[in-house]
Amino acid sequence: MTSSPENPSRHCAVEFQALPSRIGQVRRIVTAQLRYWGVPHLTDRAALGLTELLANIHRHAGADKHCTVELVLLRDRLTVSVHDHDPHLPQVRSPGGMATSGRGLALVQAVSADWGMRLRADHSGKSVWFTLPADGRPAEPREGPHRAPVPAAAAPRRQHRAGRMRGGAGTTSTSRAGQPA
Numbered sequence: 001m002t003s004s005p006e007n008p009s010r011h012c013a014v015e016f017q018a019l020p021s022r023i024g025q026v027r028r029i030v031t032a033q034l035r036y037w038g039v040p041h042l043t044d045r046a047a048l049g050l051t052e053l054l055a056n057i058h059r060h061a062g063a064d065k066h067c068t069v070e071l072v073l074l075r076d077r078l079t080v081s082v083h084d085h086d087p088h089l090p091q092v093r094s095p096g097g098m099a100t101s102g103r104g105l106a107l108v109q110a111v112s113a114d115w116g117m118r119l120r121a122d123h124s125g126k127s128v129w130f131t132l133p134a135d136g137r138p139a140e141p142r143e144g145p146h147r148a149p150v151p152a153a154a155a156p157r158r159q160h161r162a163g164r165m166r167g168g169a170g171t172t173s174t175s176r177a178g179q180p181a
Contacts, residue, residue, distance in 0.1 A: 010037050010073040018057035018065040018084070026069055027051060033071060034078075041136040042078050045111040046071075049130050052104035053082040056128070061086040073134065077113065081129035089117050089126060 012033050016022050027047045034043050050069065057067050067084040092105045108115050112130035119126045 010071075012071045013068055015066070015068045018054050018061065018067050020058065023051060023054045023058070026054065030069070030071065030080075037073050039073065039078065039134060039136075042132050042134070045132055046078060046080055049108045049111050049115075049132075050080055050082070052107050053080075053128050053130075056090055056104055057082065057084050057086070060088065060090070075134065077134050078132045079129055080132070081127050083125060083127045085125040087119060087123040087125060089119055090128060 014026055014029055016026060027050065030046060030050060031040075031043050034040055034046060054067070054069075057065060061067075061084050064085045067082055070079075070081045070083065072079045072081075090105055092109070094106075105115075108128075108130050111132070113133050115128075115130035117126055117128045
């Protein structure tokens with residue numbers, strides 16, 4: 001997608017298998033794309049958040065690790081989203097100090113201005129996304145140690161709503177602080 005004065009947005013999508021050997025390749029593609037768009041200052045936070053989302057797919061998505069990484073740069077923000085075929089929404093956890101995993105979504109929350117997830121209406125998959133301010137300013141402090149909007153057990157009832165994904169597929173959405181996605 002090209003940009004114009006009326007619609008200054010840019011779009012990039014990459015499809016691949018979320019395997020450890022491919023995650024580094026996708027990070028390099030994202031880095032090159034952000035440099036091309038003139039926002040290299042977003043690279044570190046975008047790559048960190050993206051790596052965490054892709055690691056979740058690799059670890060939890062079962063046999064079908066096919067996914068799409070999508071970048072959308074608008075005038076004021078970059079949105080990074082990962083779409084996969086696993087219908088299980090990730091949960092924000094609070095792992096103990098000695099735990100060796102379970103901090104991925106907390107890292108996404110820490111580096112982003114906003115984040116959320118969308119379950120397709122037919123439960124054939126989901127999208128997990130986060131946004132970064134295009135001016136590169138750090139994320140504002142938010143509630144809680146991991147800034148989780150509500151306890152994970154309450155999330156499905158209090159945060160999901162029917163909505164529409166880009167491209168017209170029906171979805172259920174959730175985002176930080178219970179805001180509709």
